[in-house]
Amino acid sequence: MKILVTGGCGFIGSHIVDELLANGHDVLVIDNLSSGYIRNLNKSARFYKMDFMSLEAERIIKEFTPEVVIHHAAQVSVQKSMINPVEDATTNIIGTIKLLDYCNKAGVRKIIYASSAAVYGNPDYLPINEDHQIHPISYYGISKYTPEQYIRTFCSNNELNYTILRYANVFGERQDAKGEGGVVAIFLDRLLNHEPPSLYGDGEQTRDFIYVKDIVSANLFVMDKGNNDLFNVSTGEGVSLNNLYDLMNSGLKKNITPIFESPRKGDILHSYLDNAKLKALGWAPKFNIESGLRDVFKNLNN
Numbered sequence: 024m025k026i027l028v029t030g031g032c033g034f035i036g037s038h039i040v041d042e043l044l045a046n047g048h049d050v051l052v053i054d055n056l057s058s059g060y061i062r063n064l065n066k067s068a069r070f071y072k073m074d075f076m077s078l079e080a081e082r083i084i085k086e087f088t089p090e091v092v093i094h095h096a097a098q099v100s101v102q103k104s105m106i107n108p109v110e111d112a113t114t115n116i117i118g119t120i121k122l123l124d125y126c127n128k129a130g131v132r133k134i135i136y137a138s139s140a141a142v143y144g145n146p147d148y149l150p151i152n153e154d155h156q157i158h159p160i161s162y163y164g165i166s167k168y169t170p171e172q173y174i175r176t177f178c179s180n181n182e183l184n185y186t187i188l189r190y191a192n193v194f195g196e197r198q199d200a201k202g203e204g205g206v207v208a209i210f211l212d213r214l215l216n217h218e219p220p221s222l223y224g225d226g227e228q229t230r231d232f233i234y235v236k237d238i239v240s241a242n243l244f245v246m247d248k249g250n251n252d253l254f255n256v257s258t259g260e261g262v263s264l265n266n267l268y269d270l271m272n273s274g275l276k277k278n279i280t281p282i283f284e285s286p287r288k289g290d291i292l293h294s295y296l297d298n299a300k301l302k303a304l305g306w307a308p309k310f311n312i313e314s315g316l317r318d319v320f321k322n323l324n325n
């Protein structure tokens with residue numbers, strides 16, 4: 024099947040591309056390398072270095088005529104969204120509207136959209152299910168949510184199916200430790216460099232850490248299921264940062280004490296997502312934090 028992956032040079036997108044190619048699909052990647060890397064790109068993929076919302080991209084998509092579009096390109100930094108909400112909204116909201124138009128003109132059958140737990144904001148209850156209120160606390164949360172609405176309405180007005188996936192905290196190989204990167208990537212980077220990472224607050228905050236391989240399997244799973252619906256993709260379990268740190272410190276055979284710093288303003292204390300809805304359809308995560316980390320550590324030595 025012909026599949027377009029936007030953001031296929033990024034952390035998550037590149038893993039999806041690998042799996043699609045391994046399954047014999049014909050994969051086109053559009054990525055402007057603004058936060059992704061060419062080293063992440065599978066050499067068997069077709070690749071255009073360009074903005075996914077450009078007119079060239081429209082032409083390329085029309086020529087390629089993908090059946091499915093997996094949309095992962097985005098402005099992904101919460102901090103940047105707070106400093107420059109216009110740029111954030113332009114890529115994430117306007118960009119996605121343009122992509123919908125390009126998909127429609129190219130006769131795409133289905134679009135899969137990578138959304139985020141950031142749309143929920145501070146949880147009213149745990150685990151957060153898909154019916155939880157939407158009250159994002161960052162512009163990034165707004166710019167990930169607004170396209171969900173456009174996708175829903177656009178697809179119902181046109182011959183296009185969609186699935187929206189709201190990811191918990193994703194971790195795994197190729198995650199960037201730079202900038203605000205994922206906490207697992209940051210801990211890994213510090214520990215491998217024999218440096219103590221910082222923990223903000225008492226470290227008892229919990230997050231739902233899902234291994235990137237489970238995110239990949241969810242994307243492939245919904246290629247022909249879960250049409251015109253939205254799903255959390257998560258482990259359903261909260262893991263404290265202290266617990267995560269201990270697992271990483273011991274797993275890497277280090278004995279480094281982290282630096283405890285004052286809590287960061289606006290940090291959510293506890294967050295984990297209910298994954299029962301996607302599970303009911305037949306998908307389940309194969310990894311928990313321990314087995315996911317074991318896989319990451321094993322791959323460090325390969």
Ligand SMILES: NC(=O)c1ccc[n+]([C@@H]2O[C@H](COP(=O)([O-])OP(=O)(O)OC[C@H]3O[C@@H](n4cnc5c(N)ncnc54)[C@H](O)[C@@H]3O)[C@@H](O)[C@H]2O)c1
Pocket residue numbers: 029030031032033034035036053054055056057058059060073074075076094095096097098099114118137138139140167189190191192193194205
């Ligand atoms: N990492 C997480 O924990 C997480 C959680 C929830 C949702 N998501 C979503 O998953 C998707 C992928 O995130 P990631 O963590 O892999 O980030 P990433 O930064 O590694 O990947 C994003 C990719 O999109 C590309 N890109 C950005 N703007 C572009 C543009 N205008 N045109 C073409 N390419 C562009 C970047 O170069 C990069 O390769 C994003 O949509 C993000 O919002 C990620």
